[in-house]
Amino acid sequence: MQAANPGPAPSAPAGAVASGQLPEGGIVHAGFWRRFAAYTLDSFILMVPMLLIFGLLVYMSFRAAMSGEGPGGLIILLYFLAYIGAIVGSWLYFAKFESGANQATPGKRIMGLKVTDISGERIRFGRATGRFFGKIVTGIIPFGIGWMLAGWTGRKQALHDMMASTCVVFREVSPGKPLPTARPPMPWYGWVLNGLPILCMVIMMASYTWLIGSIIGAASTQMQDSSMSSGLPDMSGSGMPDMGGMSDSTSMNSGVDAQEQETVRNGLTPVFMEASMMQSEIAGVVDGGGECPTEERSSSNAWIESIQLAG
Numbered sequence: 115m116q117a118a119n120p121g122p123a124p125s126a127p128a129g130a131v132a133s134g135q136l137p138e139g140g141i142v143h144a145g146f147w148r149r150f151a152a153y154t155l156d157s158f159i160l161m162v163p164m165l166l167i168f169g170l171l172v173y174m175s176f177r178a179a180m181s182g183e184g185p186g187g188l189i190i191l192l193y194f195l196a197y198i199g200a201i202v203g204s205w206l207y208f209a210k211f212e213s214g215a216n217q218a219t220p221g222k223r224i225m226g227l228k229v230t231d232i233s234g235e236r237i238r239f240g241r242a243t244g245r246f247f248g249k250i251v252t253g254i255i256p257f258g259i260g261w262m263l264a265g266w267t268g269r270k271q272a273l274h275d276m277m278a279s280t281c282v283v284f285r286e287v288s289p290g291k292p293l294p295t296a297r298p299p300m301p302w303y304g305w306v307l308n309g310l311p312i313l314c315m316v317i318m319m320a321s322y323t324w325l326i327g328s329i330i331g332a333a334s335t336q337m338q339d340s341s342m343s344s345g346l347p348d349m350s351g352s353g354m355p356d357m358g359g360m361s362d363s364t365s366m367n368s369g370v371d372a373q374e375q376e377t378v379r380n381g382l383t384p385v386f387m388e389a390s391m392m393q394s395e396i397a398g399v400v401d402g403g404g405e406c407p408t409e410e411r412s413s414s415n416a417w418i419e420s421i422q423l424a425g
Contacts, residue, residue, distance in 0.1 A: 135232040135233045135234075136230075136232065136233065136234050136269065136281060136283065136287070138268030138269050139268050139269075141284075141293065141294055141295075141296065141297040142269075142281075142283055142284070142287050142293055142294075143269050143270035143271075143281055143282065143283055144225075144227050144270060144282045144283060144284060145264070145265055145270055146261075146262065146264045146265030146270070147265075147300065147304070147308055148225055148226075148227065148300060148304060149225075149227065149264055149270075149272075149282055150261075150307075150308055151221075151225055151300075151303075151304040151305075151307040151308050152219070152221040152222045152224070152225040152227055152307075153221060154221070154307045154308065154310060154311060155220070155221035155224060155225070155307055156207070156208075156219045156220065156221035156222075159207075159220060159221065160203070160204055160207060163203075164196075164200050164203075167196050167199070168196060171189065171192055171193055171196060174189055174192075175189055204246070205243065205246050205247070207219065208242065208245075208246045209239055209242040209243045209245075209246050210239070210242075212229040212237065212242045212245070213236070213237055213238055213239040213241070213242040216228065217229050217230065217236050217237070218285070222282070223285075224303075225301075225304060226284055226285050226298055227282055227283065227284060227285065228282070228283060228284075228285050229242070229245070229280055229281070229282055230280065230281050230282075230283055230287075231279060231280055231281070232269075232279050232280075232281060233289065234281075234283070234287060234288065234289045235289060237278075237280060241278055241279075241280065242278075244277065244278045245274055245275065245277075245278035245280050246274075248273070248274030248275075248277040248278055249274045251273060251274065251277065252272055252273040252274045255273065260272060260273035260274070261273075263276075264282075269281050270282065284297075284298060286298075
């Protein structure tokens with residue numbers, strides 16, 4: 115007697131997470147833009163204490179410079195410790211949060227993400243540390259290609275995720291549970307966070323352009339003023355002499371010559387008055403019948419005549 119066929123074994127629920135590792139593609143892994151929004155938020159959180167610390171150090175350096183002192187060994191040491199503290203603080207921030215119970219930094223939690231290993235399990239502190247310092251290698255790759263791999267690879271892994279064998283997934287994903295049936299939509303504040311770095315870059319480029327234009331304009335104005343004051347033609351424009359600048363320079367030189375002549379005339383006026391008085395005295399002596407030495411008379415007359423000719 116033939117045994118009854120029990121039929122096919124019951125299959126696993128559709129969309130179930132494999133016991134070995136999370137499947138590639140699908141809606142399990144977070145894409146590039148959602149991860150970028152989470153990273154932007156985490157960066158702003160870390161930036162606040164860093165700006166306060168470095169702002170205090172800049173203020174201390176400015177006070178030391180205004181007092182005529184150098185930066186000093188203490189301030190230089192504080193700068194060094196601040197840089198080391200920024201690196202250590204960032205490392206502990208990412209490694210502790212991503213290996214903690216929530217498996218996510220505050221930015222990732224707000225964006226509905228968490229960090230797991232390839233099988234979807236929670237990672238330990240050592241793996242989270244390797245993932246953090248792997249970002250240094252990711253950042254070395256030109257044009258941000260190491261980061262953009264998170265949008266191209268099957269499991270949406272950036273380069274540091276591949277190095278540490280980690281994934282960034284939606285919080286609904288857990289080992290042994292069905293996968294979410296739909297990708298959660300990007301919240302509006304996620305797009306705002308994505309736009310903030312781009313807006314900052316545009317503002318910085320506009321500021322640098324304005325600053326460079328102001329410096330060039332000030333230098334051009336100074337060159338024109340220098341050429342006008344020296345009476346030389348302005349060659350900074352099209353390479354041809356500036357006739358307007360030459361006429362202005364000529365009028366300025368004429369004004370200077372007139373001023374010098376007036377100064378000389380004012381200085382010679384007392385000399386002419388004294389010479390006129392001496393001439394009157396000599397004329398009185400001659401009319402009164404007095405005798406003057408011929409040589410002195412001729413010398414005086416010659417001196418008076420020379421003064422009159424100079425006038």
